[in-house]
Amino acid sequence: MSAIEVFAERLGDYLEPDQVNLVRRAYFYAEQAHDGQTRRSGEPYVTHPLAVAGILAGMHMDHQSLMAAMLHDVIEDTGIPKDALISQFGDTVAELVDGVSKLTQMTFETKAEAQAENFQKMALAMARDIRVILVKLADRLHNMRTLGALSGEKRRRIAKETLEIYAPIANRLGMHSLSTEFEDLGFKAMYPMRAQLIDRAVRSARGNRKELLSKILDTLQTCLEREGIPGRVIGREKHLFGIYQKMRGKRKSFNEIMDVYAFRIIVDKADTCYRALGAVHNLYKPFPGRFKDYIAIPKANGYQSLHTTLFGMHGVPIEIQIRTEEMEELANNGIAAHWVYKSKEDVINGNHARTRQWLKSVLELQQRAGNSLEFIENVKIDLFPDEVYIFTPKGRIMELPKGSTPVDFAYAVHTDVGNSCIACRVNRRLAPLSEPLQSGQTVEIITAPGARPNPAWLSFVITGKARSNIRHFLKHQRHSESIALGERLLEKVLVSFDTTLSDIPQPRVHQVLEDCGMDSLEELLADIGLGNRMAYVVARRLLASESSGEIEAAKVAEPDDAQIREMPLAIRGTEGLVVSFARCCNPIPGDPIVGYLSSGKGMVIHQENCKNLADNRHSDENILHLTWDKDVTGEFTVELRVELEHERGIIAQLATGITMADASIDKISVDERDGRTSVVQLVVRVRDRLHLSQLIKRIRVLSGVLRITRLKN
Incomplete structure (x- = not known):
C-alpha cells in the first residue's frame, strides 16, 4: 500500500470520506508540483509535506489544515501561483498556504530590526487564522527531526530560532508535547556535547x-x-x-x-x-x-x-x-486538541477563546507600538509568562505575568482604567502602584477624571499592554503639548511685529510649510515647541513677501531683538512634558527665570543667574525671557542644606516641621561632619518662593538648627 493510502486509512478514524478524498487530492497535486525535487537526504521532496500532514493528523486537525500542510511549499518552491490553488482547492486552503509561505520566507538570523519585522508578520498571520501557525509549527517540527542532513552552522541557526521563537509560541498555544520536543531537538543541535x-x-x-x-x-x-x-x-x-x-x-x-x-x-x-x-x-x-x-x-x-x-x-x-x-x-x-474550526457564529470553547483573546491583544500591541523592536519586546514578555492570578473587587480572575504591578493590572482591566489610574488598594489597603502583586490578592484601582499616565511607570511595569499604552499616551501627549508651546512661542514673536498667526494669509502659510518640507501647520508648531526651529526665524519667513523675500514694509515695522526679548512668555507650570525645570538650579515661582530651547527636548527653565547659562545668556538665540503666570499651579522641587547640632530626635523634628509647613520631602540624606554637627541635604516640594520662606522660617526656629541655605548649582 502506498504512503498516501496508509495515511488516508489513518484519517478515516476521524474525518468524513469526502474530506479524506480532498486531502488525498491535495497530496497528488503536491506530488506532481514537486516532481523531480529532492530533500538534502536524497528522498523525494513530497515526503516532507506528507510528514507535516502526519504530525497535524496526530493532533486531529481538520481537513483544510491537512490540505494546506500537503501544499505548504507549492507556492514558494514550484512557482504555482496562489490563484491556481484558489481555483483547485478554494479560498480558505489557498489563504492558509499563502500565510505559511510568507512565514517560511522569514529569516531570524538578520539584525534585530529585521527579526522584529518578521516576528510582526508572524503575529499578524496568526491573528488572521490560527491554523497558519499550527501548519508552520508542524513544518518546523519535521525540519527539526531531520536536521542531520544540514551543515553545522545552518543546524545551529535553525535550532536557535526554534528555541527562541517557535518553542515559546507552541507553549503559549498550550501545545506542551510540541514545545518539549522543540526544546529537546533544539538543545541537541545547539549543544550536542x-x-x-x-x-x-x-x-x-x-x-x-x-x-x-x-x-x-x-x-x-x-x-x-x-x-x-x-x-x-x-x-x-x-x-x-x-x-x-x-x-x-x-x-x-x-x-x-x-x-x-x-x-x-x-x-x-x-x-x-x-x-x-x-x-x-x-x-x-x-x-x-x-x-x-x-x-x-x-x-x-x-x-x-x-x-x-x-x-x-x-x-x-x-x-x-x-x-x-x-x-x-x-x-x-x-x-x-479536538480541533473543530469554528465559524464566527459558533460558540468557541474556553481554550480557543483564551487564544483569540491573546491574539487580539497581540494585534493591539502591534497597532500601538512605536516600531517593530518595541513590538517584539512587548510580545516576548507575553511569550514567557510565569503567571500570577489576581482578583477584581467583583471576584473576576485576571492572569498576569509574574512581577506585574497594580498599573499592569489596571491596563489589563481596560486601557482607560490604566490611563486614569491614580492609586490602588490591595486587599482593601492602600498600596504603592509599583508594588509587585502576588497570586490571590484582590486589587481595586482608584481612578480620577483628567489623570494621566506617569512617565515613571515605565520603570516598573511588566506587561506589554501597559508599556505600549503608556508610551503611546506619552507620545501623543508630548506631541499636543509641543504644538501648544510652539504656538505660544510663535504668537509671542508675531505680536512684536503687530500681527498674529490668524492674520497670515493661508497661501503664505502653505508656501512656508512647503519650503520646510512639512505637511501641516501642527507639524511646524510642534517642531518649534521641541526646540528644533526658532520661532523668530519662522515668523520672519511667514511675514516675508513671496517676491522679494523681505518683510512687507507697508504691513509691519520690524522690531529689534531687544524688543522681542522684553515681552516675556508666561509659564503656568502645567505645560507638561515639553517644558521641564532644570535640576541644576531648581527654579520655583517667584524666581527670575529664562528658558533654554533644547533641540528635540523642548524648553528647559533655569533661574536667571544659573551658572550653567552664565556664559551665553545674552548672546544665545535659544534663550528666552520668561515670567511666571499669575495663576501658576503645581509643586516645585527645591534643594536645602541644613546644618544641625546632634540632638536626640532632631531629624524627626525636622521632618515634622516640613510636614507642618504643608511641604513634602522627596529625598533626605545625612552626612555626619564631626562628633557634634551633621549636614542634612533635603529635596522638598513647595508651591512658590513665599511658601519656601515660610518653610525656612519654621525650620530655623527648631532647636539645634545652626544654618539653613537653599542650594543652587
Missing part, C-alpha cells in the same frame, strides 16, 4: 531508580483502587532541556533534580481529580505551600491540572499532576 552528557546521566539514573519508581507507581495505583477511584498512573520523564535549564537557572546539581520522582494521575472527570488528591494526601504527607490548583484557575494558555508535592517513602519527594483525559489531551496539543 551537553545534551549527550545529560542524556547519558538520565539513562544511568533511570536504571538505578527503576525499582523504587515501580514501587511508588504500584502504591499509587493500589491507593486509587482501594478508594474506588477510576484512573491510571504513569511515570513522568523530565526532558533534557528542562533539566539543563534547571541546572543552569536554579543552580541545582543533576542529582538534586533527578531525586524528585514525577507521576501523572489521569482520571475520568474534574470532580474525581479532587478525590484523587485527597487519596494521595492521605497516603503521603504533602509539602506545605507546594499545591497548585490550575483546574479552578487555568493557566493563560488553557492548561488545567492539580499539582502537589509529597514526602514519599524514605522521605523521597514525589511530584504529582492530577488531570482528566480531556485535560491531558489539551495539555499536550493545546489549541489543536
Whole structure:
C-alpha cells in the first residue's frame, strides 16, 4: 500500500470520506508540483509535506489544515501561483498556504530590526487564522527531526530560532508535547556535547531508580483502587532541556533534580481529580505551600491540572499532576486538541477563546507600538509568562505575568482604567502602584477624571499592554503639548511685529510649510515647541513677501531683538512634558527665570543667574525671557542644606516641621561632619518662593538648627 493510502486509512478514524478524498487530492497535486525535487537526504521532496500532514493528523486537525500542510511549499518552491490553488482547492486552503509561505520566507538570523519585522508578520498571520501557525509549527517540527542532513552552522541557526521563537509560541498555544520536543531537538543541535552528557546521566539514573519508581507507581495505583477511584498512573520523564535549564537557572546539581520522582494521575472527570488528591494526601504527607490548583484557575494558555508535592517513602519527594483525559489531551496539543474550526457564529470553547483573546491583544500591541523592536519586546514578555492570578473587587480572575504591578493590572482591566489610574488598594489597603502583586490578592484601582499616565511607570511595569499604552499616551501627549508651546512661542514673536498667526494669509502659510518640507501647520508648531526651529526665524519667513523675500514694509515695522526679548512668555507650570525645570538650579515661582530651547527636548527653565547659562545668556538665540503666570499651579522641587547640632530626635523634628509647613520631602540624606554637627541635604516640594520662606522660617526656629541655605548649582 502506498504512503498516501496508509495515511488516508489513518484519517478515516476521524474525518468524513469526502474530506479524506480532498486531502488525498491535495497530496497528488503536491506530488506532481514537486516532481523531480529532492530533500538534502536524497528522498523525494513530497515526503516532507506528507510528514507535516502526519504530525497535524496526530493532533486531529481538520481537513483544510491537512490540505494546506500537503501544499505548504507549492507556492514558494514550484512557482504555482496562489490563484491556481484558489481555483483547485478554494479560498480558505489557498489563504492558509499563502500565510505559511510568507512565514517560511522569514529569516531570524538578520539584525534585530529585521527579526522584529518578521516576528510582526508572524503575529499578524496568526491573528488572521490560527491554523497558519499550527501548519508552520508542524513544518518546523519535521525540519527539526531531520536536521542531520544540514551543515553545522545552518543546524545551529535553525535550532536557535526554534528555541527562541517557535518553542515559546507552541507553549503559549498550550501545545506542551510540541514545545518539549522543540526544546529537546533544539538543545541537541545547539549543544550536542551537553545534551549527550545529560542524556547519558538520565539513562544511568533511570536504571538505578527503576525499582523504587515501580514501587511508588504500584502504591499509587493500589491507593486509587482501594478508594474506588477510576484512573491510571504513569511515570513522568523530565526532558533534557528542562533539566539543563534547571541546572543552569536554579543552580541545582543533576542529582538534586533527578531525586524528585514525577507521576501523572489521569482520571475520568474534574470532580474525581479532587478525590484523587485527597487519596494521595492521605497516603503521603504533602509539602506545605507546594499545591497548585490550575483546574479552578487555568493557566493563560488553557492548561488545567492539580499539582502537589509529597514526602514519599524514605522521605523521597514525589511530584504529582492530577488531570482528566480531556485535560491531558489539551495539555499536550493545546489549541489543536479536538480541533473543530469554528465559524464566527459558533460558540468557541474556553481554550480557543483564551487564544483569540491573546491574539487580539497581540494585534493591539502591534497597532500601538512605536516600531517593530518595541513590538517584539512587548510580545516576548507575553511569550514567557510565569503567571500570577489576581482578583477584581467583583471576584473576576485576571492572569498576569509574574512581577506585574497594580498599573499592569489596571491596563489589563481596560486601557482607560490604566490611563486614569491614580492609586490602588490591595486587599482593601492602600498600596504603592509599583508594588509587585502576588497570586490571590484582590486589587481595586482608584481612578480620577483628567489623570494621566506617569512617565515613571515605565520603570516598573511588566506587561506589554501597559508599556505600549503608556508610551503611546506619552507620545501623543508630548506631541499636543509641543504644538501648544510652539504656538505660544510663535504668537509671542508675531505680536512684536503687530500681527498674529490668524492674520497670515493661508497661501503664505502653505508656501512656508512647503519650503520646510512639512505637511501641516501642527507639524511646524510642534517642531518649534521641541526646540528644533526658532520661532523668530519662522515668523520672519511667514511675514516675508513671496517676491522679494523681505518683510512687507507697508504691513509691519520690524522690531529689534531687544524688543522681542522684553515681552516675556508666561509659564503656568502645567505645560507638561515639553517644558521641564532644570535640576541644576531648581527654579520655583517667584524666581527670575529664562528658558533654554533644547533641540528635540523642548524648553528647559533655569533661574536667571544659573551658572550653567552664565556664559551665553545674552548672546544665545535659544534663550528666552520668561515670567511666571499669575495663576501658576503645581509643586516645585527645591534643594536645602541644613546644618544641625546632634540632638536626640532632631531629624524627626525636622521632618515634622516640613510636614507642618504643608511641604513634602522627596529625598533626605545625612552626612555626619564631626562628633557634634551633621549636614542634612533635603529635596522638598513647595508651591512658590513665599511658601519656601515660610518653610525656612519654621525650620530655623527648631532647636539645634545652626544654618539653613537653599542650594543652587
